[in-house]
Amino acid sequence: MLSFAVAIMACAYLSTGLGLNGHVPSGLVVYILGFAVLMAAAHLTVRKFAPWADPLLLPLAAILNGLGVVMIYRLQEAGRNGNAGFQISTLTGHAAIYQLMYTAVGVAAFIAVLVVIREARILQRYTYTLGTVGLILLAIPALLPNSLSNIQGAKVWIILGGFSIQPGEFARIALAVFFAGYLVAKRDVLSLAGRRVLGIDLPRARDLGPVLVIWAASLLILFFESDIGTSALFFGLFVSMLYIATQRTSWLLIGVLLFLLGSAAADLIVPHVTERFTIWLHPFAGTNATGSAFQLVQGLEGMAFGGIFGTGLGQGLPYHTPLVQSDFIMTGFGEELGLTGLMALLLIFGLMVQRGLRAALAVRDPFAKLLAGGLAFVLALQVFIIVGGVTELIPLTGITTPFLSQGGSSLVASWMVIALLIRVSDAARRPAPQPIQDEGLTQVVRAG
DSSP: OHHHHHHHHHHHHHHHHHHHHSSOOTTHHHHHHHHHHHHHHHHHHHHHHOTTSOTTHHHHHHHHHHHHHHHHHHHHTTTSTTOSSOOOTTSOTTHHHHHHHHHHHHHHHHHHHHHHOSSGGGGGGGHHHHHHHHHHHHHHHHHSOGGGTEETTEEOOEEETTEEEOTHHHHHHHHHHHHHHHHHHHHHHHTOEEEEETTEEEEOGGGGHHHHHHHHHHHHHHHHHOOHHHHHHHHHHHHHHHHHHHOOHHHHHHHHHHHHHHHHHHHHHOHHHHHHHHHHHOTTSTTGGGTTTHHHHHHHHHHHHHTTTOSOTTSSOGGGSTTTTTTTHHHHHHHHHHHHHHHHHHHHHHHHHHHHHHHHHHOOOHHHHHHHHHHHHHHHHHHHHHHHHHTTSSOOOOOOOTTTSSOHHHHHHHHHHHHHHHHHHHHHHSOOOOOOTTTTOOOOOOOO
16 A cells, blocks of 8 residues: 555646656656655564554655655746746745655664654653643743744744744643543543533533643734634644543534624634634625735635546646645645546545544554544544635635645654554454463372
């Protein structure tokens, strides 16, 4: 399956070159060989340190990562080397090479997680340490001046010179560990029922403290960093893991209600959030289509232009959409691969989430169960938020698409998430040790 994933990347890369100018891309061997070596290293690590792991997780991540590199190569070639279109100002002529380098860093992080963390429950020892680290990572961009943290209206970056990193991508993993450790210790208390309203057992008022604290923290992120996506992921991660731990629907209802109230308040208070709601509701009204909603409208028109089967790799016009290589990369795939290709990508994400949830169901350790369930759900939520935003289903946010979007933070963090899911699935699928047949038997001997 991993070989098949690499072969799909090779075919897509070849198709892109032929679609651009009718020639085989000059860097075909370098890209494919480099990617194949990285995937082989990841495969050998899994065989060595997690031999019972789910065999689908690594190939699914590989195919998404490979297609992401191909699309970034296609976008960097627009307007360069005699190709049609115009150059994307936010994309250098070596973006695909950089993305391959980020892939190498991500695979190295993947290997490090599998080598260092032999059992997921080891992380439970560092519950509050990692919780503190996660909160610090989330808070840093809000404390920095706009020149060092603000891109496109969202203060979620750390920018130093020509280097930028999105600490929230790594904070999500640290906070998932914290939530899992905290809920394992407190789930019995949080599971206690209070009053019954309309057939639903509401939690006791005294137990609402944790969810209110997390809600307040997510609102602070929304107000100070002007980022709906990070706030939704942070709060959604906690509520989903709380539901997994307690199995009480009332926590889900309370979580959704609190987030809707917070979003409505942010719409009235934070100008950047207000603008996102406006272009979501009225993208084509007045001057929105050529102003604040230009990026969204261009993405929608690109997907409409692609139709059912797409224009073909290298033959569309995705470079008309600003930041198509990051926030709007799904619209680029929708234009050149069509609705069929877009559904295939979503199916791959769905399979990845399903395998993560399957590992969570099968593993016995309660901490590992919560951790895998939370990571799988937040992966699904991240894809839903970004795809829902670019397709006008929900207000647009500035988060990335896992494995596909340009950038190192998201890619490295995504590989670390897959490593943790592989570690949990290895524990879940590992056969129980066989009892020693002669254990407990005694031997009678004649004395004298």
